[in-house]
Amino acid sequence: MARVPTKHGRDQALDWELSLKDKDKKMRPQASDKVSSSGKTRVTGEDRKRGSGPYDYARSYDAINSISSSFSSDDSLPDAASEKELGNEYFKQKKFKEAIDCYSRSIALSPTAVAFANRAMAYLKIKSYQEAENDCTEALNLDDRYIKAYSRRATARKELGKLKECLEDAEFAMRLEPHNQEIKKQYSEAKSLYEKNILQKASVALENTVQKFQKVGKSDAKVNGQGTHPVSVQEIQEGRTSDAKVNGHPIQPVSIATQSTEIAAAQDRSKQRNHVTRKQELQTSVQEIASRAASRAKIEAAKNITPPKSAYQFEVSWRGISGDPALQASLLKAVPPSELPQIFKNALTVPILVDIVKCVATFFGEEMDLAVSFLENLTKVSRFDVLMMCLTSTYRADLAKLWDEVFCNEAAPVEYVEILDKLRSKYCLK
Structure with missing residues (x-):
């Protein structure tokens, strides 16, 4: 409890205050004596000896005030x-x-x-x-x-x-x-x-492929797999047709007109067959090239997967490999589950959430500890409860099916049954 001052103490304080006022009145005339008629302060020899006096004090005060203002002024500091x-x-x-x-x-x-x-x-x-x-x-x-x-x-x-x-x-x-x-x-x-x-890149690639097969077709032109020998009309007229063959069979000595017609027809049929064969080979080759290119692209994509630092980076990477669930699983494995709340913040969407759960259910069955860690940390993402409230009936049915068939089936490890059951309620799948 505060101490109440006594009457004697109050009297002492009052006397002290009065004495200070008296001293102040006595000092004022002395200070006024040092002011000249021009209004400037006059410094006496005694003041100089003491190094004091009104002038010295005022000058020191101004300097201190200037330095102080230079440090305290907000305008002089960068913002x-x-x-x-x-x-x-x-x-x-x-x-x-x-x-x-x-x-x-x-x-x-x-x-x-x-x-x-x-x-x-x-x-x-x-x-x-x-x-x-x-x-x-x-x-x-x-x-x-x-x-x-x-x-x-x-x-x-x-x-x-x-x-x-x-x-x-x-x-x-x-x-x-x-x-x-x-x-x-x-x-x-x-x-x-x-x-x-x-389109430009695809057109250039296709054009190069066609040119390649055209060159191969010209150098290996055959009729039914055997080289053709052009038979001239003069050879037939001179009887030198014993070695002349079409499709491997000797030409019988018939009239020149008939022989010429048969040869022309055989050559036309050969050209048509060659055209169809080259077209089929070209289509097969283009498909093989496309397949190999896609395989190489997937391999390179798997090598270049880097952990995303934001929801935007995750979504871009995820959608870029949407056609390959195995690559999506690789992307997930590159992300520590505990970093999911920091990565997504408040930008996680329902489709991405459901896709992640589906991927976990498909590829993490043998790594149940990792699967559970992903499911738990997804619930810690900001606005998770709101997302669960916004689930459509289709998404809700998909998640319930995954829980029944994968996470809570008879093969699920016993030590995770209770955890997965609690997670089921957090995902609003009761």
């Missing part, structure tokens, strides 16, 4: 937001290099997705497309749903000739804002360029 705004002003004036410098200082002070995306736009204006792509990637690492970063990176990648990646960025941007007309236009252009490029 990330003000640097960004200054960069925006330079950008409006089309001073793009100055804008880049301002954005760079803003990023150095406080890196944000907006600052990176703004600097990327300035880089696009001066045609530094690689730097623009890099800045957009940094922006998306900070905010993987920032639509301007996707759009600007699509522009940079188009100029760099990365048409597939350009289309992926434009497609994801349109998925985020499906009613944005500018994004729709960019997506249509990116898709048109990509498809045109694919």
Whole structure:
């Protein structure tokens, strides 16, 4: 409890305050004596000896106050937001290099997705497309749903000739804002360029293949597998037809007109058969080439799988190998299950979620500990409960079937039965 001051203590405090006021009154006349008629303070010799006096004190106070204000003033210190705004002003004036410098200082002070995306736009204006792509990637690492970063990176990648990646960025941007007309236009252009490029490559490859088989056909031209010997009319007239053969059979000495007609007809039939055979061989060869190319592409894709760092990267990789569940399983195995909440944040969609569960059920049956880890960490992704509420009847039926046939069947390890049963309820499959 606070101590209540006594009357004696109050009297002492009052006396002390009065004595201070008296001393102050006595000192004022002395200070006024040192002020000259011109209003300036006059310093006495005694003041100089002591190194004190009103003048010295005022000068010291001003210096201290100036230094203090120089450190405490917010205007004199660089600020990330003000640097960004200054960069925006330079950008409006089309001073793009100055804008880049301002954005760079803003990023150095406080890196944000907006600052990176703004600097990327300035880089696009001066045609530094690689730097623009890099800045957009940094922006998306900070905010993987920032639509301007996707759009600007699509522009940079188009100029760099990365048409597939350009289309992926434009497609994801349109998925985020499906009613944005500018994004729709960019997506249509990116898709048109990509498809045109694919057609050109396919046309060149097919043309080269046809030319190759045409050369082979000319060098190995045969009639029913045997070389043909052109028989002239003069040979037939001179009776030198004993060795003349068509399809391996000697030509009988008949009239010249009949023999010529038969030879011409045989040669026509031979040409037709050769044409059909070459066409079939060409089709078979093209199919084999396409099959081998697809196999090589899958092998290379499996080698180049890298763990995604964001929902966007995961979805692009996942859809890129959607035709090969084995490659999708490889992609999943490249992702530590505990990192799923950080990767997806609040960007996980129902179709991707169901696809992941299906892949886990198909390929992770022999690794139940890994399968359970994936199922558990998916429930920790932000907005998981909302996703479960949005499940369609088809998706819900698919998940229930997987739980019944794979996760909770008789072959499931006993130690995981209880965990999987709890997970079933979290996936709203009761």
